[in-house]
Amino acid sequence: MKKNTENMFKGLIFISPWIIGFALFQLYPIYKSIYYSFCQYDVLNPPIFIGLKNYSNLFQDEIFLKSIVSTGIYTIMAIPLSMIVSLFFAILLNQKIFGRGIFRTIYFLPSLVPMVALAILWKWMFNGEHGILNYILGLFGIPGPNWLGSTMWATPSIVLTGLWGVGGSIVIYLAALQDVPRSLYEAAEIDGAGWFSKTRHITIPMISPVIYFNLILGIIGCLQVFAVPYIMTAGGPARSTYYYTMYLFDNAFSFLKMGYAGAMAVLLFIIILAITFIVTKMTTSRVYYAEK
Amino acid sequence: MQKNDSVKSASQKKQKAVSSAAIHLMLIAGAIAFLFPLVWMLSTALKPLPETTKIPPTLIPSKFMWSNYKEATTAIPFWKYAKNTLIVCSLTVIGTLISSTLVAYGFSKIQWKGRDVIFYCVLATMMIPFPVIMAPLFVVFGKLGWIGTLKPLWIPSFTAAAFNIFLMRQFFRTIPNELTEAAKIDGCSELGILLRVVLPLSKPVLLVVALFQFIASWNDFLGPLVYLTREETYTLALGLQFFQSQHGGTHWNYLMAASSLIVLPIIIIYFFAQKAFIEGISLTGLKG
Numbered sequence: 263m264k265k266n267t268e269n270m271f272k273g274l275i276f277i278s279p280w281i282i283g284f285a286l287f288q289l290y291p292i293y294k295s296i297y298y299s300f301c302q303y304d305v306l307n308p309p310i311f312i313g314l315k316n317y318s319n320l321f322q323d324e325i326f327l328k329s330i331v332s333t334g335i336y337t338i339m340a341i342p343l344s345m346i347v348s349l350f351f352a353i354l355l356n357q358k359i360f361g362r363g364i365f366r367t368i369y370f371l372p373s374l375v376p377m378v379a380l381a382i383l384w385k386w387m388f389n390g391e392h393g394i395l396n397y398i399l400g401l402f403g404i405p406g407p408n409w410l411g412s413t414m415w416a417t418p419s420i421v422l423t424g425l426w427g428v429g430g431s432i433v434i435y436l437a438a439l440q441d442v443p444r445s446l447y448e449a450a451e452i453d454g455a456g457w458f459s460k461t462r463h464i465t466i467p468m469i470s471p472v473i474y475f476n477l478i479l480g481i482i483g484c485l486q487v488f489a490v491p492y493i494m495t496a497g498g499p500a501r502s503t504y505y506y507t508m509y510l511f512d513n514a515f516s517f518l519k520m521g522y523a524g525a526m527a528v529l530l531f532i533i534i535l536a537i538t539f540i541v542t543k544m545t546t547s548r549v550y551y552a553e554k
Numbered sequence: 555m556q557k558n559d560s561v562k563s564a565s566q567k568k569q570k571a572v573s574s575a576a577i578h579l580m581l582i583a584g585a586i587a588f589l590f591p592l593v594w595m596l597s598t599a600l601k602p603l604p605e606t607t608k609i610p611p612t613l614i615p616s617k618f619m620w621s622n623y624k625e626a627t628t629a630i631p632f633w634k635y636a637k638n639t640l641i642v643c644s645l646t647v648i649g650t651l652i653s654s655t656l657v658a659y660g661f662s663k664i665q666w667k668g669r670d671v672i673f674y675c676v677l678a679t680m681m682i683p684f685p686v687i688m689a690p691l692f693v694v695f696g697k698l699g700w701i702g703t704l705k706p707l708w709i710p711s712f713t714a715a716a717f718n719i720f721l722m723r724q725f726f727r728t729i730p731n732e733l734t735e736a737a738k739i740d741g742c743s744e745l746g747i748l749l750r751v752v753l754p755l756s757k758p759v760l761l762v763v764a765l766f767q768f769i770a771s772w773n774d775f776l777g778p779l780v781y782l783t784r785e786e787t788y789t790l791a792l793g794l795q796f797f798q799s800q801h802g803g804t805h806w807n808y809l810m811a812a813s814s815l816i817v818l819p820i821i822i823i824y825f826f827a828q829k830a831f832i833e834g835i836s837l838t839g840l841k842g
Contacts, residue, residue, distance in 0.1 A: 276660025283713020294690035437836030
């Protein structure tokens with residue numbers, strides 16, 4: 263019994279850095295976000311309790327509603343596209359081919375480029391007048407749009423920019439693909455299965471836990487998208503790329519409406535938890551966990 | 555019969571060759587698309603200004619303007635920002651290594667009641683998005699007197715982030731308990747076991763965690779944007795955005811030169827520690 267208490271004491275001492283950090287830099291700020299969300303608070307003056315007013319204001323705020331819609335559109339475009347592209351190249355790279363290491367490096371490199379450099383580089387390439395993309399499109403006789411300056415193309419441009427950094431997921435999928443037992447494919451080949459049905463019935467189910475993991479992380483990441491649109495478009499044109507976190511950021515730090523920002527923070531957290539829960543429910547029966 | 559077989563295998567071989575060629579073709583097309591933007595960054599960075607908007611564009615600059623790099627690094631106080639960035643990166647790496655080894659040890663090599671329940675709580679905190687807490691954190695850091703200094707960016711790393719604890723713990727669990735138990739019988743303290751038995755065996759995971767942390771701090775944009783209020787404390791990421799918002803749309807050659815200088819250290823690190831990178835990233839996805 264004494265030994266147990268002693269070990270518990272030791273364990274808690276060792277994990278104490280995490281306990282302190284969690285309490286101070288996570289739990290307390292979450293509590294404060296919730297608390298501020300019921301207050302009018304501009305940092306300079308003490309918070310004044312106003313009940314649910316911030317929340318009811320949010321749902322009448324056109325900018326807020328528009329930010330939800332544009333964030334949703336961005337997420338719906340970005341998630342399937344990045345998933346298909348990363349899986350596609352991971353499956354290609356998983357074949358026995360010459361120069362696999364070099365290809366893997368090339369696909370992975372862009373994911374290391376810092377967000378700021380990535381955003382500025384693509385802003386340059388998307389430039390309507392002098393951008394290289396429109397020049398290349400012009401070679402094929404396609405008149406390129408004014409990408410970042412058009413309400414229609416601004417969000418797709420940001421999606422494409424993000425797609426360039428998909429290398430991390432390619433590496434994750436590739437590692438998962440390499441763990442799929444060869445014997446399964448051999449058995450399927452004896453049964454006369456072709457490439458497509460092998461992919462559909464063996465590859466995808468076997469790596470489904472990794473797909474699920476990437477899907478959840480991808481959605482959470484998309485809902486918080488900030489740096490790339492902030493740098494590339496600053497939310498424009500006509501607020502078409504003014505995503506959720508950008509409005510939250512402005513409320514907190516440009517307009518000093520901490521209470522309003524608090525309500526947005528609480529809602530974002532609820533939205534993320536709800537989507538995670540729904541996606542998990544929807545995919546549980548499709549995710550295959552091998553016995554370990 | 556035999557003849558039939560050999561005909562079949564020949565056609566199979568041919569089919570294999572065709573599909574292998576198709577795969578290579580798609581991979582090469584993809585590789586060009588992935589590599590081209592980086593090439594274009596370097597190409598623009600080395601061009602004289604009029605050539606950046608020339609039609610048709612040139613891939614190889616008519617004249618290599620190495621002076622663009624000098625201009626770009628003096629147009630903004632580049633080296634001052636680089637120094638700030640390096641301070642933040644090295645302090646966060648030190649903080650992360652110290653704190654996450656201690657915490658991961660507590661979660662793997664000491665048996666205590668409630669340990670695994672608390673560990674699941676640690677994992678759950680990975681779900682907390684930064685935008686949800688960034689505003690109240692600003693108030694907290696303000697009360698601590700840290701706003702306007704680099705402290706908000708590095709002090710929290712001394713309290714161990716969930717992801718690093720997780721990576722470290724997974725690795726510590728592969729170290730046989732017989733080793734740590736034996737050291738305990740010899741009268742070694744827990745801290746002694748961590749320092750003399752566990753850490754010497756954990757170099758690969760220490761490298762992965764250090765690398766990931768370095769890159770995360772190097773790339774971080776939102777943190778510096780929120781907490782660095784004075785220009786003297788800007789990191790490179792923030793300084794580059796500042797430069798861009800002032801000179802954007804004109805001096806693309808300087809912007810690309812400055813951008814490539816921010817990318818370069820990361821790519822160099824990658825080539826030196828390629829294996830650690832790939833293994834680390836694979837681990838992230840698989841064990842999640």
